[in-house]
Amino acid sequence: MEYVKLGRTGLDVSRICLGCMGFGVPQPGFHQWVLSEEESRKVIRQALDLGINFFDTANVYSAGTSEEFVGRALKDLARRDQIVLATKVHGRMHEGPNGAGLSRKAILSEVDRSLKRLGTDYIDLYQIHRWDYGTPIEETMEALHDVVRAGKVRYLGASAMRAYQFLKALNAADRHGWTRFVSMQNHLNLIYREEEREMLPLCQEEGIGVIPYSPLAGGRLTRDWSETTARERSDQVLHQKYDASADADRPIVERLADLAARRGVPRAQIGLAWLLQKAPVTAPIVGATRSSHLDDAVAALSVKLSAEEVALLEEPYVPHRIVGYQ
Incomplete structure (x- = not known):
């Protein structure tokens, strides 16, 4: 395993981050293909054995049960x-007012709930999942x-988020002497490269530090174009991300397959190798649900x-419509 600093911090992270959205109890309106606690633990154990020290989850993943599984493991x-x-x-954690967003009330409540679910005294990297259009960024940053x-x-x-929004947040922190963001978790892979225009520079x-999610486009970079999986059939978010650009993406997926065949390696390794060579990518977030996913990563x-x-x-x-934020 290789380890690098996260951005300009002194924090050492593995060059592969284990994404934990695939762990938890299936919830209405959320992913149904998630792993049980026993199966999740097997993946986490393998990640640790491979030297991965970086684990990413969210309060909203499977209504908090992802955090619980990860914390206990x-x-x-x-x-x-x-x-x-x-x-x-x-993300929304309960119905009614103040159940979602980045207000002071929401942040101070949700950080304590996450700490309890994770079973820890502190969180190493606390991330805002999306931009909150209903809360002043100064309130959020403070x-x-x-x-x-x-x-x-x-x-x-x-x-x-958009690059101008991220810069507003950084500037608010700088003006007031508040803690700055050190990382950006954004949507980036071979068939979605819109972040190269403004966010990466x-x-x-x-x-x-850049820690991209969906580094293999939900598996679309790893298999034949006509092949489908249980996740792809049931994951509506995946369809929202990639269905509209399918015709434009197919030649890229086919070139990746040809290159992987010539190299004699699985396609996932080529897709991740492309991402790992791109500055300033620190650690792709690999949502592993099988042992082979981590081996390839x-x-x-x-x-x-x-x-x-x-x-x-x-x-x-070719240029794509923006997906992943509004």
């Missing part, structure tokens, strides 16, 4: 000071600064693509 299987544990806040000062959170991160300039660290291979994979890309 890591408490039993790892030393807390060797683990980098990340979670998020924004509340986040306060949870850092209280010792409940070590670092702050953001996810899935901004993160490079500001020293922000770690093996991708040894796959080095030439400039010609990168150009071959990138050449068919």
